[in-house]
Amino acid sequence: MKKIMIVDDDQHINEMLKERLTEEGYEVTAAYSGTEAQMFLSGHKPDLILLDLMLPGISGEELMTQIKGVPVIVLSAKADIADKVGLLRGGAADYMTKPFAMEELLARIDVQLRKAEAAADGNVLRFQEISLDTDTHTVVCDGNEIRLTRTEYAILKLLMQKPGQVVAKLTILESISEDTPDCTEDSLKIHIHNLRRKLKAAAGKEYISAVWGIGFMLTEAS
Amino acid sequence: MKKIMIVDDDQHINEMLKERLTEEGYEVTAAYSGTEAQMFLSGHKPDLILLDLMLPGISGEELMTQIKGVPVIVLSAKADIADKVGLLRGGAADYMTKPFAMEELLARIDVQLRKAEAAADGNVLRFQEISLDTDTHTVVCDGNEIRLTRTEYAILKLLMQKPGQVVAKLTILESISEDTPDCTEDSLKIHIHNLRRKLKAAAGKEYISAVWGIGFMLTEAS
DNA sequence: AAAACCGTTAAGAATTGGTTAAGATATTAT
DNA sequence: ATAATATCTTAACCAATTCTTAACGGTTTT
Numbered sequence: 001m002k003k004i005m006i007v008d009d010d011q012h013i014n015e016m017l018k019e020r021l022t023e024e025g026y027e028v029t030a031a032y033s034g035t036e037a038q039m040f041l042s043g044h045k046p047d048l049i050l051l052d053l054m055l056p057g058i059s060g061e062e063l064m065t066q067i068k069g070v071p072v073i074v075l076s077a078k079a080d081i082a083d084k085v086g087l088l089r090g091g092a093a094d095y096m097t098k099p100f101a102m103e104e105l106l107a108r109i110d111v112q113l114r115k116a117e118a119a120a121d122g123n124v125l126r127f128q129e130i131s132l133d134t135d136t137h138t139v140v141c142d143g144n145e146i147r148l149t150r151t152e153y154a155i156l157k158l159l160m161q162k163p164g165q166v167v168a169k170l171t172i173l174e175s176i177s178e179d180t181p182d183c184t185e186d187s188l189k190i191h192i193h194n195l196r197r198k199l200k201a202a203a204g205k206e207y208i209s210a211v212w213g214i215g216f217m218l219t220e221a222s
Numbered sequence: 223m224k225k226i227m228i229v230d231d232d233q234h235i236n237e238m239l240k241e242r243l244t245e246e247g248y249e250v251t252a253a254y255s256g257t258e259a260q261m262f263l264s265g266h267k268p269d270l271i272l273l274d275l276m277l278p279g280i281s282g283e284e285l286m287t288q289i290k291g292v293p294v295i296v297l298s299a300k301a302d303i304a305d306k307v308g309l310l311r312g313g314a315a316d317y318m319t320k321p322f323a324m325e326e327l328l329a330r331i332d333v334q335l336r337k338a339e340a341a342a343d344g345n346v347l348r349f350q351e352i353s354l355d356t357d358t359h360t361v362v363c364d365g366n367e368i369r370l371t372r373t374e375y376a377i378l379k380l381l382m383q384k385p386g387q388v389v390a391k392l393t394i395l396e397s398i399s400e401d402t403p404d405c406t407e408d409s410l411k412i413h414i415h416n417l418r419r420k421l422k423a424a425a426g427k428e429y430i431s432a433v434w435g436i437g438f439m440l441t442e443a444s
Numbered sequence: 445a446a447a448a449c450c451g452t453t454a455a456g457a458a459t460t461g462g463t464t465a466a467g468a469t470a471t472t473a474t
Numbered sequence: 475a476t477a478a479t480a481t482c483t484t485a486a487c488c489a490a491t492t493c494t495t496a497a498c499g500g501t502t503t504t
Contacts, residue, residue, distance in 0.1 A: 084332075089340035094333055104326050110306075111316055118311035135387040137433050149492055150435035179435070180493070182458095185449095187494050193451065210450065212502070371481055402482070404469095407460090409483050415462070432461065434491065 002113055003027045003044075007037040007063070008052040008075065013098075017050065020102060021109075034058030038066070046070060048112055050105075053080045064091050071112040075100070125160040127218055129203050132160055142203035151180050152195045155188075159208065159218050168215040192216060224335055225249045225266075229259040229285070230274040230297065235320075239272065242324060243331075256280030260288065268292060270334055273314075275302045286313050290397070293334040297322070347382040349440055351425050354382055364425035373402050374417050377410075381430065381440050390437040414438060 004026045008014045011032065018028045029046060031037040035057035037049075049067065053060035053076040064072055071093035078097045087095055093112050096105060125132045129142040137153060139146045148156065154176045158167055169185055176183060183191075192208060199207050209219045226248045230236045233254065240250045251268060253259040257279035259271075271289065275282035275298040286294055293315035296303065300319045303309060309317055315334050318327055347354045351364040359375060361368045370378065376398045380389055391407055398405060405413075414430060421429050431441045 085336050085340050088333075088337045089345075096329075101326075104323075104329070107318075107326070111310075114306050115310045118307045135384075136439070137388045137436055151493075182494070184494080186496085189450070190452090190494080193453095196451095213449070373482075404483070406483080408485085411461070411463090412483080415464095418462095435460070 001025065001027050002048070003029065003046040004109070005029045005031065005037070005040070005046040005049045007031045007034070007049060007055065007060070009033060009054070009056055010052070013052075013075075020106075024106060032056075034060065034063050037063060041067065047116065048073065048109060050075055050109075052076055061090065067091065071116050073105075073108060073112060075105075125157065127160050127163045128207070129205070130156075130160065130199070130207065132157055141199055142205075144202040146198050146202050148195070148198065149191075151176055151183070151191050152198070154179065155191055156195055159216065163218045164220045166211045166215050166217045170215075172215065223247065223249050224270070225251065225268040226331070227251045227253065227259070227262070227268040227271045229253045229256070229271060229277065229282070231255060231276070231278055232274070235274075235297075242328075246328060254278075256282065256285050259285060263289065269338065270295065270331060272297055272331075274298055283312065289313065293338050295327075295330060295334060297327075347379065349382050349385045350429070351427070352378075352382070352421070352429065354379055363421055364427075366424040368420050368424050370417070370420065371413075373398055373405070373413050374420070376401065377413055378417060381438065385440045386442045388433045388437050388439045392437075394437065 004021055006014055006017050006021075006028060008017070008030075009032050014030050014032065018030050021028045029040060029044070031040055034055040037051075037055075038058055047070070049070055049072045051060050051064065051072050051074050053074060055063070060074065060076070064074075072091060074087060074092045074095040075098060076095070084095065093115075094108050096108065123133065123135055125134070130139065131141075132139045132153075134157070139148055139153065139156065155172055158172055158175055169188060172188060173183055173185070180187075192210075196206065196208055199205070207218055208216055210216055224247075226243055228236055228239050228243075228250060230239070230252075231254050236252050236254065240252050243250045251262060251266070253262055256277040259273075259277075260280055269292070271292055271294045273282050273285065273294050273296050275296060277285070282296065282298070286296075294313060296309060296314045296317040297320060298317070303317060303319060306317065315337075316330050318330065345356060347356070352361065353363075354361045354375075356379070361370055361375065361378065377394055380394055380397055391410060394410060395405055395407070402409075414432075418428065418430055421427070429440055430438055432438055
């Protein structure tokens with residue numbers, strides 16, 4: 001369930017938004033001042049923030065500079081949003097001028113949430129003690145960083161995308177055929193072997209098990 | 223005057239959009255197929271693209287992968303946008319499902335154009351002692367200004383946009399292919415070499431590290 | 445028992461990264 | 475327009491890493 005925070009000093013708007021967003025299945029937190037929002041944010045991290053610019057306490061603009069990693073949709077009167085470009089450069093993901101259509105706001109919330117999801121995605125895959133970062137192409141196992149070759153990395157990534165499921169040998173070969181077109185079942189055998197060796201050196205554990213005649217998988221069981 | 227390109231095979235929608243957007247003061251180009259759009263884009267660069275997914279010729283998805291540096295708003299039937307997250311990850315800036323309200327589309331176009339403007343505007347990328355000013359095309363490292371060639375600048379900018387993340391060699395080649403279409407992995411090697419040399423001359427430090435078989439990155443660690 | 449599959453080992457082949465230098469191309473100045 | 479300069483590409487080389495091949499023993503299936 002996605003968490004949305006509303007920051008607006010207008011009690012009427014605030015409550016209306018909260019009601020509707022709750023109906024839509026969001027978990028809603030309301031704040032009526034900049035300082036109140038700041039306090040809440042120091043201990044929580046919502047998935048999206050609806051922010052009015054004209055606030056008692058800390059201003060919306062100032063609050064926005066402190067918010068990192070959470071999309072902000074600015075809700076404000078037309079007069080307050082003179083510099084829309086500056087607003088977006090200042091970190092706003094989107095903005096709407098009051099009065100606004102509820103349906104449009106819902107659509108924009110949807111876009112921003114999905115966008116955040118897409119951005120957060122594909123960063124770190126985890127399986128037990130193994131974590132694989134697709135940004136930095138690094139693999140850490142039980143605290144130790146492991147140096148993997150391109151092919152080993154590709155194989156482990158494939159397996160970690162379907163933990164506990166068998167990945168067919170042919171699937172693996174196809175998937176890495178761009179990098180290593182000559183890879184056969186013979187050489188795949190070796191890559192699996194080297195992967196096992198490196199993982200075991202890091203964690204002292206077996207992760208990859210073979211499924212006879214089919215392929216390989218990460219085993220859920222110890 | 224902002225230039226908008228419409229890519230939709232539905233003649234009715236296409237003309238209606240063109241009429242309304244022209245009224246709004248945009249300069250509008252219409253294309254009725256993926257291939258037509260591709261041809262136009264090879265010689266022109268609009269400020270925003272409205273893209274239908276179901277297209278004769280090249281599909282919208284495929285076209286999107288080729289579009290760089292121009293915000294794309296996907297316009298498509300609900301059924302065609304099953305994977306919204308994938309869509310946004312694939313590079314779409316926003317999407318709307320048909321049928322849509324014209325006013326809402328205009329608002330979203332406005333947001334994307336302003337956002338692009340804000341992004342293109344003068345900002346300075348920083349990484350440790352390096353700062354790269356996209357306005358003046360200057361790079362300062364540890365207090366010393368560095369003269370970079372166009373290609374070197376483009377590469378460093380790419381790396382600095384994702385500090386600590388691997389940038390694939392192919393990504394780099396694609397991204398600088400506009401300026402230097404003949405650049406291969408062989409020549410990329412040299413540009414990286416020259417970049418390293420200049421950075422080291424300025425700060426006496428190594429910044430760029432290679433990820434074997436993948437690409438290059440700016441290393442967070444010293 | 446024979447055939448197919450998996451695990452391991454070792455060695456040679458192929459790829460990649462870093463470097464240097466020379467030739468080709470584009471840009472700028474005269 | 476021509477010359478001078480800067481930039482880019484190609485080629486060659488070495489070192490390091492990675493990939494594939496081949497062989498052998500053990501296990502599972504037919």
